[in-house]
Amino acid sequence: MRHFLASRPAELPALLDHWVATGVITPEQAARMRADLGPTPPPKLTVLPGLPPAAEPHAVDRRQASIAIEALGYLGSLLIVVASLLFASRYWDDVSTAGHLAIVGGAAALLLLAGFAVPARLGEAAVRMQAVLWLGATVSTAGFLGILGDEAFGWYDEDLALLVFAGTTLVAALLWWRLPTVVQQALVVAGLAGMAGASAAQLQVENLPGVAVWGVGAIWFLLGWGRVVRPRWAALLLGGICVLIGPGMTVPADGGIVLALATIAALVCLAVLARDLLILAVGAWGALQFLPIAINEWFPSEVTAAAVLLVVGGLLVVGAVWVARRRPGASAPAKRRAYAIPAEVALIAGACVAVAVTAVILVLGLS
Known part of the structure; x- marks a missing residue:
């Protein structure tokens, strides 16, 4: 009996419980058997055909942590945008051009640096976070260049559009080279199309x-x-x-x-x-x-x-x-x-x- 149990340690708890329930052995005998054989390893989980194996606890914890970090990153980016809009709607006219540039440029720099600071160990979540953060950074860069051309240089229409699209395309292309995602590619295409259209508009011919x-x-x-x-x-x-x-x-x-x-x-x-x-x-x-x-x-x-x-x-x-x-x-x-x-x-x-x-x-x- 002892040799049989030692050769099948994973089945020991179930067998002992079954024998006690059917009256083959007494609970005291089952307890002595468990003590004599020592600790038993945890039972292996059987995976049914067509079902994925159960995830390890630490893998689940890592996945949940990455989801939480990703959600916090998105929420923080949204709060930065909302705060900038609220400030602009209430106090924009009371701030000088330098202040306008500092606000929008600071938001762009913060989002850009945050994207670089995302740890690569988060895997796909890191790529998504970087893409979203750098999307915000690119849009903020466009706003910065628009303020610079409008309020500092006094440019308008096609001249202002050319400045905004050219600068934004440069930033978007660098970020796309660093992170070749669909989001960054879309920003590059939008920038190139806008820059080409603004360049053609310099000729002052319709269409x-x-x-x-x-x-x-x-x-x-x-x-x-x-x-x-x-x-x-x-x-x-x-x-x-x-x-x-x-x-x-x-x-x-x-x-x-x-x-x-x-x-x-x-x-x-x-x-x-x-x-x-x-x-x-x-x-x-x-x-x-x-x-x-x-x-x-x-x-x-x-x-x-x-x-x-x-x-x-x-x-x-x-x-x-x-x-x-x-x-x-x-x-x-x-x-x-x-x-x-x-x-x-x-x-x-x-x-x-x-x-x-x-x-x-x-x-x-x-x-």
């Missing part, structure tokens, strides 16, 4: 800023398609949004509508050829935005408008079904990679777009 924003979006889309910029889906999404926002800045001009519809057609065709639902979704969103405008401008008849919407809607449905049926599954990663153009081709195509858009802006602006 040129929209063309410049379209160019930034097209270049970013190509860089994402060639996997020069990662993650690819974020680059495609951000570039697709820009190539639709740019023409939207030019409507109801006929040229802007034509550019928008051509861009939408290119996105839909590319989505069908590449079997990419994300690109198709961006193209469909653009169709919803610009088709009503084009119909109102070119086809005032209600019957014609309904017919056009019906045809376009049917084509989008057919395209979606085609993409869904032809799209490779998770078991075919090699096929999905084949739809990405080489990085060299993406860089050359992006450079060509940059040259072409710049030439169009200069020709139209200086003529």
